[in-house]
Amino acid sequence: MVKPFVRHRGKVAALPRRDVDTDQIIPKQFLKGVERTGFGSGLFFDWRADPGFELNQPAAQGATILVTGANFGCGSSREHAVWALAEYGFRAIIAPSFADIFLANCFRNGVLPVKLAANEVAMVTQRAQDAGYEVVVDLEQQVVSDDRGFTARFSADAYGRELLLRGLDEIGRTLLEEPSITAYERSHP
Amino acid sequence: MTARTLFDRVWDAHVVRALADGVSLLYVDLHLVHEVTSPQAFAGLRHAGRKVRRPERTLATVDHNVPTSERTLPIADPVAARQVDALSTNAREFGIELFDLASPGQGIVHVIGPELGATQPGMLIVCGDSHTSTHGAFGAFALGIGTSEVEHVLATQCIVLSKPRNLEARISGSLEPGVGAKDLILALIGKIGTAGATGHVIEYTGDAIRALSMEERMTVCNMSIEAGARAGMIAPDEVTFAYLGGRPRAPQGAAWTAALERWRTFRSDPNARYDAQVQLDASRVGPQVTWGTTPGMVADIKARVPDPAQLATENEREAALRALEYMGLKPGTPLEGIPIDRVFLGSCTNARIEDLRAAANIVRGRHVASRVRAMVVPGSQRVKAQAEQEGLDRVFRDAGFEWRNAGCSMCLGMNPDVLGAGERCAATSNRNFEGRQGRGGRTHLMSPVMAAAAAIEGHLVDVRAW
Numbered sequence: 297m298v299k300p301f302v303r304h305r306g307k308v309a310a311l312p313r314r315d316v317d318t319d320q321i322i323p324k325q326f327l328k329g330v331e332r333t334g335f336g337s338g339l340f341f342d343w344r345a346d347p348g349f350e351l352n353q354p355a356a357q358g359a360t361i362l363v364t365g366a367n368f369g370c371g372s373s374r375e376h377a378v379w380a381l382a383e384y385g386f387r388a389i390i391a392p393s394f395a396d397i398f399l400a401n402c403f404r405n406g407v408l409p410v411k412l413a414a415n416e417v418a419m420v421t422q423r424a425q426d427a428g429y430e431v432v433v434d435l436e437q438q439v440v441s442d443d444r445g446f447t448a449r450f451s452a453d454a455y456g457r458e459l460l461l462r463g464l465d466e467i468g469r470t471l472l473e474e475p476s477i478t479a480y481e482r483s484h485p
Numbered sequence: 486m487t488a489r490t491l492f493d494r495v496w497d498a499h500v501v502r503a504l505a506d507g508v509s510l511l512y513v514d515l516h517l518v519h520e521v522t523s524p525q526a527f528a529g530l531r532h533a534g535r536k537v538r539r540p541e542r543t544l545a546t547v548d549h550n551v552p553t554s555e556r557t558l559p560i561a562d563p564v565a566a567r568q569v570d571a572l573s574t575n576a577r578e579f580g581i582e583l584f585d586l587a588s589p590g591q592g593i594v595h596v597i598g599p600e601l602g603a604t605q606p607g608m609l610i611v612c613g614d615s616h617t618s619t620h621g622a623f624g625a626f627a628l629g630i631g632t633s634e635v636e637h638v639l640a641t642q643c644i645v646l647s648k649p650r651n652l653e654a655r656i657s658g659s660l661e662p663g664v665g666a667k668d669l670i671l672a673l674i675g676k677i678g679t680a681g682a683t684g685h686v687i688e689y690t691g692d693a694i695r696a697l698s699m700e701e702r703m704t705v706c707n708m709s710i711e712a713g714a715r716a717g718m719i720a721p722d723e724v725t726f727a728y729l730g731g732r733p734r735a736p737q738g739a740a741w742t743a744a745l746e747r748w749r750t751f752r753s754d755p756n757a758r759y760d761a762q763v764q765l766d767a768s769r770v771g772p773q774v775t776w777g778t779t780p781g782m783v784a785d786i787k788a789r790v791p792d793p794a795q796l797a798t799e800n801e802r803e804a805a806l807r808a809l810e811y812m813g814l815k816p817g818t819p820l821e822g823i824p825i826d827r828v829f830l831g832s833c834t835n836a837r838i839e840d841l842r843a844a845a846n847i848v849r850g851r852h853v854a855s856r857v858r859a860m861v862v863p864g865s866q867r868v869k870a871q872a873e874q875e876g877l878d879r880v881f882r883d884a885g886f887e888w889r890n891a892g893c894s895m896c897l898g899m900n901p902d903v904l905g906a907g908e909r910c911a912a913t914s915n916r917n918f919e920g921r922q923g924r925g926g927r928t929h930l931m932s933p934v935m936a937a938a939a940a941i942e943g944h945l946v947d948v949r950a951w
């Protein structure tokens with residue numbers, strides 16, 4: 297079951313780097329688990345060892361929305377990266393672009409990837425320097441906005457959007473296609 | 486009938502049902518499973534009381550976190566051992582064939598699929614691993630998926646996808662001696678960037694691709710993901726069929742003849758349209774080495790470490806500055822001559838028998854530089870056995886290399902094979918991300934012959950001068 301996502305208001309933390317790969321998001325030493333939980337403390341583990349790291353700043357505490365650079369989530373397919381982000385508390389990630397597998401993993405774990413234009417991302421990143429800065433991410437309307445007049449439209453993957461809005465059980469849904477699957481198997485031995 | 490590309494054909498052949506908005510339910514022919522990204526998927530099935538729909542279309546192996554040292558001893562790391570045990574329990578419970586540590590068929594999942602002949606043209610192949618793109622070298626549509634999707638495929642034998650766009654990478658000309666498939670793909674990634682193919686399936690075409698062996702084609706397709714692609718594909722031809730003939734899982738007899746006829750249809754029409762195109766002249770590509778922390782931060786061995794200040798955008802400048810700081814490199818330093826501490830010959834990119842043969846030719850009768858620790862980790866136990874039969878293990882051992890058992894090993898450093906902080910490694914793997922091979926470790930990606938030459942010299946070197 298996917299945790300539904302319709303509309304979320306939350307504090308923003310900025311990580312203005314491009315090509316943040318899943319090895320950074322959740323380093324390999326945390327991949328040995330056999331559960332879906334327990335990954336939050338491993339989030340950006342190596343980077344968090346640096347006191348100057350963005351998420352270690354007081355202003356970033358309690359953030360539920362991450363704004364970051366292009367090609368976020370590139371590299372390994374490890375879904376653990378999304379589990380770690382979700383467990384740490386992030387519900388949405390705003391970036392100019394995402395890696396494909398990461399994107400698919402987000403939709404299946406109640407985390408909304410929001411693709412905005414580079415100048416819009418820059419604006420949110422800049423405002424996130426102010427303590428307590430919040431935005432509203434509305435998946436139904438596909439709009440991101442803040443209290444200072446910023447609004448930006450985004451277009452979410454249609455299937456991913458449906459999964460999130462309705463909190464669907466994807467497997468349960470596909471199992472309803474049983475007759476089509478069986479028919480396919482018969483015609484393709 | 487409108488003209489179709491190779492990818493269109495394979496896609497169309499797998500549509501079970503078109504769902505809304507360009508999204509389709511597709512049938513999966515082969516599902517490869519390994520220990521790291523599958524335990525939660527099996528747990529999910531068990532929790533929901535679901536079965537694996539087609540266990541015979543599912544193959545499992547242990548590769549990511551297994552030790553590459555002596556196989557007769559139990560795994561020393563209890564957490565890694567738990568994951569390996571979990572896979573064998575799951576395989577037994579759900580009726581899936583498993584190549585475990587004791588099996589002569591064990592190896593990196595992307596090495597054993599082709600080696601068994603389980604990977605075939607026109608198939609849709611998935612695995613919870615991004616380098617599943619490797620199998621596209623056979624004209625399969627092969628893509629990496631997350632654990633939730635692994636569970637979905639186990640339960641339904643299907644996957645839900647929006648159709649990616651199609652990019653043609655036309656590689657013309659012919660390669661100079663000493664330059665190979667790894668250099669081609671690194672040069673291409675350097676050209677289009679690490680997100681250059683996001684949302685696309687790359688089809689590699691052109692004379693330079695046709696001239697490659699199957700193993701080299703796998704190296705190229707393997708790193709498609711490093712350009713952001715969903716998958717990489719090469720249309721099957723006589724080279725493909727010659728590789729597959731006689732392999733244990735390849736069709737035999739009349740079925741082989743029928744398969745050949747079908748496989749020959751998996752190609753792009755001459756007038757097929759791609760959504761995007763890039764070109765590369767192979768004759769102008771020299772040996773490539775990475776200098777930074779993404780595979781796109783790459784240059785010819787004759788080049789110097791770039792000056793971030795000279796880069797086009799603020800974003801690139803910042804990224805390069807960070808990368809050089811992490812890598813401990815100064816702008817303007819010639820790449821040739823950068824001293825190294827470690828050499829890793831391995832991974833699903835470059836640990837097949839041809840890679841080992843090529844590297845052995847370089848090191849034969851020579852010795853690893855005194856400051857360097859070098860290791861060879863064959864891609865599979867079969868590759869290892871073959872190499873031993875050819876005496877390559879002796880060549881490597883005599884030259885001072887460690888000769889290991891198969892696994893991912895230092896490609897991702899989940900097992901005890903890791904770099905220490907600040908250690909610099911010439912690696913034949915595919916990712917030079919910060920900390921990938923060990924926290925603080927510095928990775929330079931290159932071809933097997935380049936890594937072998939670097940091991941002997943103790944620094945990065947142009948293998949063409951050998």
Ligand code: SF4
Nearest residue numbers: 616832833893896897
């Ligand atoms: S060798 Fe490396 S890239 Fe290949 S499957 Fe193993 S960890 Fe992944």
